[in-house]
């Protein structure tokens with residue numbers, strides 16, 4: 001039988017990944033708070049990104065149901081056609097107000113926001129329209145995949161610098177002058193949990209007329225005054241960070257994303273970002289639920305950020321006492337290096353047997369030898385469960401120290 005060459009190649013790539021022990025599978029689990037129900041077993045989720053525990057909050061559920069009952073489910077069209085509803089407009093205004101920006105623009109996911117915004121910023125005006133190499137994009141080595149992909153999709157020249165190294169970023173900009181340039185960084189690194197040196201990066205950009213783009217997927221709702229994020233925590237405004245990207249699927253417990261900045265900048269992104277122009281607007285009911293989440297996260301009347309901070313502190317103090325070599329992170333993301341993918345997978349399986357859901361993070365999501373347990377804390381976790389997790393972690397075989405990155 002004549003199989004298409006592309007399918008033959010795809011299958012051999014998949015088989016190679018299987019041989020390396022790096023296949024991934026989606027497991028089906030039902031959710032209630034931080035509990036996950038997998039094949040009849042109840043597990044506590046210590047790997048999700050619902051940091052404030054809003055995903056199941058009754059206000060979100062009520063807003064979603066109410067709006068769906070009134071307006072239906074699908075929007076049926078893109079924002080620029082007939083899909084833009086009052087709930088979207090109100091959510092955009094509230095996100096802009098929260099993050100201290102003039103205007104925000106909704107996208108359906110964070111991946112789409114990064115692809116679209118980078119493509120607009122790095123590619124617009126280039127000749128031919130999506131010409132290659134007409135701009136420079138300098139990125140942290142550990143940036144999220146969608147930032148890397150966004151720069152490549154835009155045809156920008158992509159240069160990377162060592163993790164968290166603002167001087168390295170400056171060197172990359174200086175090595176390639178003459179092109180309009182951007183530095184793009186995660187605000188909080190998704191697999192490491194540390195915060196980018198935003199003030200230093202802003203200074204590097206200022207002296208070189210480069211644009212600073214911050215993806216705050218893991219900072220929004222958690223860091224800074226009123227949870228406005230890592231950029232706000234660093235005291236930086238639109239002058240220093242002209243384009244801020246945030247996601248709605250992590251601390252806000254919903255789904256979707258936005259970019260925010262000066263009205264003229266956001267308007268121009270809306271013209272050119274293909275992942276905005278050519279896609280169906282998110283359901284209005286989801287925008288309504290997100291508005292409820294923004295209110296809860298911003299004003300935080302029930303002290304969720306405080307509970308999260310207390311949980312992070314409890315986990316780190318317990319780990320230190322037990323000699324667990326956690327990576328240096330002060331955020332809800334608390335990685336425990338495991339060295340090899342096999343060690344990480346075995347540890348995840350042992351934790352599952354003990355009642356915890358902590359997925360092994362393996363290459364290519366993290367560098368070679370960087371396999372880890374990416375443990376995340378939430379305001380929903382109880383002291384009991386955190387202590388029990390610590391106890392289970394001490395029973396794991398010790399990771400190979402030399403493989404720690």
Ligand SMILES: *Cc1c(COP(=O)(O)O)cnc(C)c1O
Nearest residue numbers: 109110111144186190217247249
């Ligand atoms: C999760 C994540 C994204 C993607 O957001 P989605 O809404 O899940 O598509 C982008 N950037 C970073 C840093 C992330 O962690």
